[in-house]
Amino acid sequence: MSNGSIKKWYAVYTKPRWEKKVHRLLEEKGVECYCPLNKVHRKWSDRIKIVEEPLFKSYVFVRVNEEEKTPVRMVNGVVNFVYWLGKPAVIKDKEIQTIRKFMNEFEDVEVRQINVELDDKVMVNQGVLMGKKGTVKRVLHKKVEVLIESIGFTLTAYVDKSKIVVIEKQ
Incomplete structure (x- = not known):
């Protein structure tokens, strides 16, 4: 297995409020991804409802190899990978x-x-x-x-x- 085919977790930056859509589009393309959803209590005048909102605003996590990065960037709603020190930030499996x-x-x-x-x-x-x-x-x-x-x-x-x-x- 070459280094380019090893899959790692990365964060991608999405258009505002596109986290769930980007997650669905990535899944449809067969990309392993994760969009943590936060169960939040929202109060309306007549009731309290639990809704699921993305935990990290404008972020979705993807587990890809080097060759899969370009197709991920091309997904509608993806702005780019999140960079750290000039390179796409690798997220440790343990952190996910x-x-x-x-x-x-x-x-x-x-x-x-x-x-x-x-x-x-x-x-x-x-x-x-x-x-x-x-x-x-x-x-x-x-x-x-x-x-x-x-x-x-x-x-x-x-x-x-x-x-x-x-x-x-x-």
Whole structure:
């Protein structure tokens, strides 16, 4: 297998509000892709409804090799790959798995772009991510942020602080 045929995860930037359409068009072309959907509670005057919105605005993840990059760029609604240090940003398989687990466990997830700073090292001692180590970016009341390094985002959910233990103070 040549290096050009190894599939890696990348993020593609889409036209605004085209995430679900781009995901569907990529799937129709047989491209492995992932558009994390956030279950959000929306309140109307007469009811509250849960709707699914893309977690990362204007982003869809694709798992492709070098030869598949050009056809992906040609898909209607795709603006380009997300670049990091002059090259399309490679997303680690482990980070995609973390996003999937996080989205399966939590609703109403908040996402923000961040500048990385190191704080306490922690280990999750309960729940889906039990045994996983990470770096706390911020804790306010019961809010815990999980860092997804390669694209510089944090995922934020309301998690009981009793589910984490400090293993190294900074």
